[in-house]
Structure formats: C-alpha cells, structure tokens
Amino acid sequence: MATEEREEAAAPRLVRPYALTSGRTESAVDLPIEATLEVQPSAKTATWPEGDLSGRIIELCAASQSVAEVSAKLHIPLGVARVLLGDLISAGHLKTRATISENTTTDERRDLIERTLSGLRAL
Structure with missing residues (x-):
C-alpha cells in the first residue's frame, strides 16, 4: 500500500460541526432543549438527498422528538442541532409544540422531563 493510501485510510472521516451549519452558531428560532418538534406536510412532500x-x-421527528433527543440520536452537538432545526422550522418543514403550559398534566410533565434527561444522558 502506498504511503498516501495509508495516510488517507488512517485519517478520520469527520465533518466539523461548523461545516454542517455553514459556520453559523445561532439558530433563527429560539429552541429550548426540551422543545418537541412536529413534522409539517411540506416536509413529507420534500425530496431529501440520500x-x-x-x-x-x-x-426522526416523525415520532415527535425533543431538541435534545435529535442531538443525541443523530450524534451531533446541541448547538448544531438547534441551527439545523431552526432552518427546518423557518422553511416550514417542522413546528415546535408547546412544552409545558398551565394545562399540562403531571404525567405529561414527567414524560417530558424523562425524555429530556434521556436525551441529555445520551449526549
């Protein structure tokens, strides 16, 4: 094996987080880590490259995920997830759902907290 081939094979195949967001560090939308996401009809008709x-x-969000869960399950930093999710929300492909309101039941609060903690642990 040639020296160049060995160096190429040994090199990590990582994409830097800033490359995924075109250098942006702020989301266009304020997204708390516990915010849950809902897929909109426009996303279902959009064509996404493989x-x-x-x-x-x-x-992933077809099964209603939180920002923390998206970050953890896709193995991307939380800041990157927020930027990418903000882009999809701005484009009308995703929508955030209210996380906790006065009408939220104790079971719904507990479920949200457990899911958020699970997502954070996976980070």
Whole structure:
C-alpha cells in the first residue's frame, strides 16, 4: 500500500460541526432543549438527498422528538442541532409544540422531563 493510501485510510472521516451549519452558531428560532418538534406536510412532500442530515432529522421527528433527543440520536452537538432545526422550522418543514403550559398534566410533565434527561444522558 502506498504511503498516501495509508495516510488517507488512517485519517478520520469527520465533518466539523461548523461545516454542517455553514459556520453559523445561532439558530433563527429560539429552541429550548426540551422543545418537541412536529413534522409539517411540506416536509413529507420534500425530496431529501440520500444521507442528507435534514432528511434524517425529518424522519426522526416523525415520532415527535425533543431538541435534545435529535442531538443525541443523530450524534451531533446541541448547538448544531438547534441551527439545523431552526432552518427546518423557518422553511416550514417542522413546528415546535408547546412544552409545558398551565394545562399540562403531571404525567405529561414527567414524560417530558424523562425524555429530556434521556436525551441529555445520551449526549
């Protein structure tokens, strides 16, 4: 094996987080880590390139995920997840659902807290 081939094989195949967000560090939308996401009809009709991170996010959010869960399950930093989710929300492909309100039951609060903690532990 040539020296160049060995160096290429040994090199890590990582994409830097700033490359995923085009260098942006702030989301266009304020997204708390416990915010849950809902897929909108426009996302279901959109065509996503194979392996595209936005498409993977849409697939994942079909089962209502929180920001923390998206970050953990896709193995991306929380800041990157927020930027990408903000882009999808701005484009009308995702919508955030109210997390806790006066009408939220104790069981719903407990479920939300457990899911958020689970997502954070997975980070």
